[in-house]
Structures are given as C-alpha cells and as structure tokens.
Amino acid sequence: MKKNSLSVNFCGVKFENPLILASGFMGISASSLSYVEKSRAGGVTTKSIGHLERMGHTSPTVLAWSGNILNAVGLSNPGIDQSLPILAMMQKKIKVPLIISFFADTDTNYAKVAQKIVTLKPKLIEVNASCPNTQDDLGAPFAVDSNALKILVRKVRKVVPKSIKMIVKLSPNVPDISIMGKIAESEGADAICAVNTVPGMIIDIYARRPVLTNKSGGVSGKAIKPVAVKAVYDLYKAIKIPIIGLGGVETGQDALEMIMVGATLVGVGSAIYSRGMKVFKHIQQEMTEIMKDEGIKNLESIKGAAHG
Amino acid sequence: MDNCCGGGCCGEEREESLPVLIPIKKVITESPRVKSYLFDANLNASPGQFIMLWIPGVGERPVAIYEEEGSFRISVANIGKVSGELHKFKAGDRVGIRGPYGTSFTLPRAKGDLVMVAGGYGIVPLAYLAIEAQKRGYNPTILNGARTAKEALYQDFLKKKKIKMLISTDDGSQGKKGYVHQLLLEYLSKNRKPKMLYTCGPEIMEYNVAKVCWAKKIPLQVSVERYMKCGIGVCGSCSVDPTGWRMCMEGPIVSGEDLKKITEFGKYHRSASGMPHNF
Ligand SMILES: Cc1cc2nc3c(=O)[nH]c(=O)nc-3n(C[C@H](O)[C@H](O)[C@H](O)COP(=O)(O)OP(=O)(O)OC[C@H]3O[C@@H](n4cnc5c(N)ncnc54)[C@H](O)[C@@H]3O)c2cc1C
Ligand SMILES: Cc1cc2nc3c(=O)[nH]c(=O)nc-3n(C[C@H](O)[C@H](O)[C@H](O)COP(=O)(O)O)c2cc1C
Ligand code: FES
Numbered sequence: 001m002k003k004n005s006l007s008v009n010f011c012g013v014k015f016e017n018p019l020i021l022a023s024g025f026m027g028i029s030a031s032s033l034s035y036v037e038k039s040r041a042g043g044v045t046t047k048s049i050g051h052l053e054r055m056g057h058t059s060p061t062v063l064a065w066s067g068n069i070l071n072a073v074g075l076s077n078p079g080i081d082q083s084l085p086i087l088a089m090m091q092k093k094i095k096v097p098l099i100i101s102f103f104a105d106t107d108t109n110y111a112k113v114a115q116k117i118v119t120l121k122p123k124l125i126e127v128n129a130s131c132p133n134t135q136d137d138l139g140a141p142f143a144v145d146s147n148a149l150k151i152l153v154r155k156v157r158k159v160v161p162k163s164i165k166m167i168v169k170l171s172p173n174v175p176d177i178s179i180m181g182k183i184a185e186s187e188g189a190d191a192i193c194a195v196n197t198v199p200g201m202i203i204d205i206y207a208r209r210p211v212l213t214n215k216s217g218g219v220s221g222k223a224i225k226p227v228a229v230k231a232v233y234d235l236y237k238a239i240k241i242p243i244i245g246l247g248g249v250e251t252g253q254d255a256l257e258m259i260m261v262g263a264t265l266v267g268v269g270s271a272i273y274s275r276g277m278k279v280f281k282h283i284q285q286e287m288t289e290i291m292k293d294e295g296i297k298n299l300e301s302i303k304g305a306a307h308g
Numbered sequence: 309m310d311n312c313c314g315g316g317c318c319g320e321e322r323e324e325s326l327p328v329l330i331p332i333k334k335v336i337t338e339s340p341r342v343k344s345y346l347f348d349a350n351l352n353a354s355p356g357q358f359i360m361l362w363i364p365g366v367g368e369r370p371v372a373i374y375e376e377e378g379s380f381r382i383s384v385a386n387i388g389k390v391s392g393e394l395h396k397f398k399a400g401d402r403v404g405i406r407g408p409y410g411t412s413f414t415l416p417r418a419k420g421d422l423v424m425v426a427g428g429y430g431i432v433p434l435a436y437l438a439i440e441a442q443k444r445g446y447n448p449t450i451l452n453g454a455r456t457a458k459e460a461l462y463q464d465f466l467k468k469k470k471i472k473m474l475i476s477t478d479d480g481s482q483g484k485k486g487y488v489h490q491l492l493l494e495y496l497s498k499n500r501k502p503k504m505l506y507t508c509g510p511e512i513m514e515y516n517v518a519k520v521c522w523a524k525k526i527p528l529q530v531s532v533e534r535y536m537k538c539g540i541g542v543c544g545s546c547s548v549d550p551t552g553w554r555m556c557m558e559g560p561i562v563s564g565e566d567l568k569k570i571t572e573f574g575k576y577h578r579s580a581s582g583m584p585h586n587f
Contacts, residue, residue: 024543025542025543025544026542026543026544026547026552026554027544028543028544028545028547028578028582029544029547029549029552029578029582030549030550031547031548031549031550031551031552032544032547032552032554033552034550034552035547035551035552035553035554036552038552047544047582053581053583054581055579055580055581056537056580056581058366058367059360059367059368059369059537060327060360060362060367060368061537061538061543062537062538062539062540062542062543063325063326064322064323064324064325064326064540065324065326066323066324069542071538073537073543076537076545076580076581076582077581077582078581078582078583079581082583202326204326204327204329204364204404206329206402207329207364207365207402207404209364209365211326211327211362211364211404213365213366213367213368269542270542272541272542273322273540273541273542274321274322274323275321275322276322276541277541
C-alpha cells in the first residue's frame with residue numbers, strides 16, 4: 001500500500017488528502033484556518049466574504065440537534081475591503097490549498113468582490129451562490145434560478161482569469177441540480193461544489209416559536225447526507241468538471257461514498273461538531289483501512305464507481 | 309492545549325444540545341447594573357464553564373454560572389439588548405438554557421492558598437470556584453474589584469459562606485482605592501505566594517493581573533471572553549490569534565502558559581462580523 005493513496009489532483013492543484021474544510025466553519029481568520037490545517041485537513045475554505053461588512057443574524061444562529069446542525073449565521077463577515085489583508089495573511093500562513101469563498105447581493109457586486117479577490121492571485125475561488133438563510137435581505141439564492149445563475153457565472157468569469165480556478169457552490173433546493181451544474185459548466189465554471197444547506201426549522205414547543213431568531217435556517221450534517229449523495233450522483237452524470245461533494249460526511253465510509261458517486265474532493269463541516277476537530281484525521285484513518293481491506297490503491301480508481 | 313481538540317476527540321461523540329426552557333425561581337438585585345437569577349435545576353457544570361442563555365424572540369448570549377446542590381444562578385449586567393430584556397424578567401418567567409460549555413478552572417494538586425481576582429460579573433465563576441475549593445480543604449481569598457462600593461458584587465453572599473474577600477474600588481468608596489491588580493500587589497507583599505491564582509473580569513484588568521503573575525512566577529488560570537455565536541466550536545467567531553483556539557471549546561479558561569501564546573489577549577478581539585477591534 002503506497003503511503004500517498006489519499007492524494008488527489010483537483011483542477012491542477014494537488015491535495016494530500018481529499019478532505020477539505022467546508023465554508024463557514026472556523027474560516028474567519030488565518031489563525032482559525034491554521035488550527036484546522038494542523039488537524040490534517042487536505043485543504044480549507046474561508047468563510048464566505050461579501051461586498052460589505054455584515055454582523056449576521058441575531059443569535060441563536062447555530063443549533064445542534066439530533067440530525068446534526070441547523071444554522072442561520074447569515075453570512076457574517078468583515079466585508080471584502082477589510083478582508084483583503086486577512087485573506088493575504090491566510091495565503092501566507094496556510095500551507096494546504098486554500099479556497100476563497102465569496103458572495104454578494106447582486107451579480108454586479110459578485111463581480112466586484114471577485115475582482116478584488118483576483119488581486120491576491122489565489123489558485124482557487126468559490127462562488128457561494130446558494131446560501132438559503134439570507135432571503136430577507138439578499139433575496140433568493142442565485143443557484144435556485146437557472147437564468148440568474150447563468151448571468152452570475154458569466155459575469156464573474158469575465159473578471160476571473162482562467163489561471164484562477166473558479167468553483168461554483170450549488171444549492172440542493174432545486175428540482176434538478178444537474179441542470180444548474182450544466183449551466184455553471186457552460187458559463188465557464190472550473191468545478192462545482194455541492195451541496196449547501198437544506199432549509200429547515202426547529203420549534204421550541206414551550207416557547208411556541210422557532211428557536212432560530214431568523215426563524216428558518218439551513219440543515220447540514222448527517223440529516224442531509226443522502227440528499228447530498230444523490231446531488232453529486234446526478235451532477236457527475238451531467239458534467240465533465242470536477243466536483244467537491246459535501247453534506248453530512250462524518251466517517252471514512254461517508255467520504256468514500258461521496259467519491260464513488262463522483263466527488264474528487266470531499267467537504268467536511270458539521271462533523272466538526274459531532275466528532276471534534278480530529279474528524280479529519282479520523283476520517284483519513286477510516287478511509288485508509290477500508291481501502292486496504294477492499295484493495296483500493298488510490299481514489300481516482302474508485303471515483304464514480306457507483307455509476308457502474 | 310495542542311493535544312486537545314476540545315470535544316469529541318477522545319471518541320466521545322456529541323449529540324443534541326438545544327436550549328431547554330426553565331422558569332426563573334427568584335430574581336435578586338445585586339447592584340444598580342447587575343441582577344442575579346436563581347433556577348431550581350442542576351447543570352453539573354464546573355466552575356468557569358458557561359451556558360448560552362436564550363430569551364425567545366430576542367436573542368441568546370453566553371453567561372457564566374454559579375452552581376450548588378439543587379440549584380444554579382447567573383448574574384447579568386444590563387449592558388444591551390438581551391441583558392436589558394432579561395432585567396425585565398420576574399420569577400416564573402422562562403428562559404432557555406443550553407450548555408454547560410467550555411473548559412473550567414482546575415485546582416492545584418497541593419492544598420494551600422489560592423487567590424481569585426474578580427472584576428464585575430467575573431465574581432460569578434470565581435465564587436463558585438472558591439466555595440468548591442474551600443470544601444476540598446484549600447484556603448481561597450477573593451480580591452474583588454469594582455468601580456464603586458455598590459458594584460462590588462456577592463459581598464453578603466460570600467460572607468455567609470465564610471469566604472475571605474478583600475475589596476478595591478476605583479473611587480475609594482470601599483476597600484483599597486485603585487485597581488484590583490494594585491490590591492493584588494499589596495496582598496502579595498503581605499502573604500505567602502499562592503499555589504494558584506484565578507482571574508475573571510474585564511480583559512484589561514485580567515491582563516494587568518496576568519502581568520503581575522508572570523513577573524512573580526505565580527501560576528494562573530484566566531477566563532478569556534470572546535464573541536460567541538455557536539458556543540459549540542463550529543463557527544470560529546471566538547477563535548484567538550495566533551493559535552486559533554476556540555474560546556468556547558479550548559477556553560474560556562486558559563492556563564497562564566497558554567495565555568502567553570494568545571498574543572491578541574489584552575489587545576484586541578473580534579466583533580460579530582469577525583472584524584478585529586482594539587480594547
Ligand atoms: C464565556 C462568557 C461568559 C460570560 N459571562 C457573563 C456573566 O456571567 N454575566 C454577564 O453579565 N455577562 C457575561 N458575559 C458577557 C455577556 O455575554 C455579554 O455582556 C452579553 O452578551 C451582552 O448582551 P446584550 O445583548 O445585552 O448586549 P449587546 O447589545 O448585544 O452588546 C453589547 C456588547 O456585549 C458583547 N456581546 C454581545 N453578544 C455577545 C456574544 N454572543 N458573545 C460575547 N460577547 C457578546 C459585545 O462586546 C457587545 O459589544 C460573558 C461572556 C462570555 C463570552
Ligand atoms: C454554521 C455554518 C455556517 C456556514 N457558512 C457557510 C458560508 O459562509 N458559505 C457557504 O458556502 N456555506 C456555508 N455553510 C454550508 C457548508 O459549507 C456546507 O455546505 C454544509 O454545511 C453541508 O456540509 P456539512 O454537512 O459537512 O456541514 C455553513 C454551514 C454551517 C453549519
Ligand atoms: S462560538 Fe466558539 S466556535 Fe462558535
């Protein structure tokens with residue numbers, strides 16, 4: 001068994017292992033990302049950065065329930081101008097591949113934010129087109145409207161040179177995610193990240209109201225794993241560009257499942273709650289063990305295997 | 309600290325942790341700014357840990373706890389939205405509680421003198437610690453700093469529990485006039501070196517106390533407050549520079565040695581957006 005059997009190539013960038021930190025977890029500073037890097041993540045994604053500073057929704061914003069997490073953080077971030085030095089610091093401090101995630105209210109502002117991020121010459125950027133918790137002030141996510149998504153990806157691609165790989169993060173809250181994947185691909189996306197959270201709500205029956213101050217939020221973690229697996233399965237059939245599969249990955253078995261439906265990289269977020277920061281190390285150990293038992297030499301050999 | 313992932317790392321999986329509504333048993337006005345709320349319930353928290361206190365429809369904030377057999381209490385300063393709303397609450401009204409979360413103060417192996425330096429509502433976890441330590445045969449002394457006599461909390465309460473307390477006030481209305489780290493210097497000049505020093509209060513006060521301890525080589529433990537959104541180690545809002553430790557998981561209680569590695573301590577913290585702000 002070769003030692004580097006977990007390493008993968010994604011958009012020409014080498015990852016020592018396929019497990020990457022999902023956007024929104026710990027990604028607020030170079031220090032917090034480096035803490036995750038030390039926990040052996042193969043790559044890390046920043047918290048999504050927007051056009052202007054946002055405080056996010058009023059707490060409670062993150063709830064741990066039996067299906068894992070429900071959140072309505074509301075895209076809090078210092079805004080792109082204040083974030084540029086923070087992002088530059090991340091590029092300096094983080095040794096594993098770094099994905100810079102961003103969002104905005106309009107497609108024009110997405111392009112403006114992208115233009116500023118481009119000045120940092122990152123290798124990988126992620127267009128978060130799919131946050132479900134900011135409807136009230138940002139409107140419906142671009143990734144649930146095929147026309148809006150098309151124009152968004154086109155506008156952002158125009159300002160992002162081909163040397164910078166552009167990932168588009170999609171929403172599972174559509175009748176057919178493969179259509180969205182095809183649109184993003186045809187407008188120049190280099191990769192797809194799927195999925196963002198699924199809208200949800202928790203009621204406190206004694207208070208007789210939703211627990212989240214924002215009332216509704218996004219469900220993540222093990223509750224959405226089958227949803228995410230099916231989304232990646234459908235995307236893999238429809239598109240040629242690589243996929244980051246995420247949603248409910250907690251174990252080595254879950255990660256291999258994502259790869260077998262077609263993911264090249266596997267995002268891990270909510271499992272940080274259920275299994276602690278060592279989740280990255282644990283999943284790798286579990287993957288290696290299963291791969292040894294099953295005689296799997298490398299991840300490329302099983303990518304998409306579930307499609308028969 | 310580097311070896312600990314703070315939760316879930318030792319094969320221990322974490323489950324549901326939603327707020328539970330419980331009625332307030334009693335409200336006590338401690339000072340013009342601070343009220344205490346008593347609850348007939350146990351959280352099995354250790355001194356220094358915190359809960360997330362939820363007022364339905366208003367918001368949720370981290371607060372420290374004092375606990376005894378059959379009950380626990382919190383003391384909250386009225387400084388803004390959620391605390392202001394809580395101050396309108398009466399006995400029988402219900403608030404949501406989730407937790408306890410975070411690390412706690414630990415007692416040194418050798419029995420002996422302990423010093424707790426408190427500022428404002430920082431007295432809450434330190435009072436809990438002092439009482440637990442006294443029960444176990446340690447000799448605790450609390451140095452309680454406040455702006456003015458009326459704001460020096462828990463005086464009667466701790467007198468009844470026979471805990472030694474010295475007071476300093478900025479305006480000299482009670483005890484030593486000046487800051488509590490000055491009272492600490494005076495205490496140290498007259499007493500044996502304590503086996504451990506604990507501090508909780510405004511960060512600049514804690515920083516001054518830590519500097520005294522580092523200079524005099526007194527081992528210490530400090531409560532580090534940061535903006536906490538989730539309280540369960542996922543959002544990163546409470547992460548400190550440059551270690552990235554989450555103060556809701558690897559803190560809030562941090563040893564004096566680990567504190568030296570947190571270079572932002574005493575200098576800046578992050579707001580709800582994640583933007584750094586100087587103290
Ligand atoms: C571990 C910990 C223990 C605490 N224990 C106590 C206690 O026992 N008693 C007490 O009175 N206060 C305690 N606090 C501080 C308390 O959380 C804030 O005073 C409270 O959040 C104020 O809320 P507000 O809505 O009234 O004020 P706001 O109007 O929201 O804001 C006023 C200020 O409160 C602080 N604050 C607001 N939200 C948070 C948050 N989620 N996390 C941290 N700080 C925040 C910010 O500095 C803000 O500028 C503790 C904080 C932490 C982190
Ligand atoms: C607290 C929290 C914050 C999140 N913030 C973001 C974000 O800023 N940008 C984004 O693209 N996705 C965000 N997400 C979604 C995650 O990146 C991920 O798509 C989702 O949680 C599914 O993965 P998981 O089940 O492994 O958590 C967030 C999720 C949670 C729980
Ligand atoms: S409050 Fe500590 S990580 Fe969210």
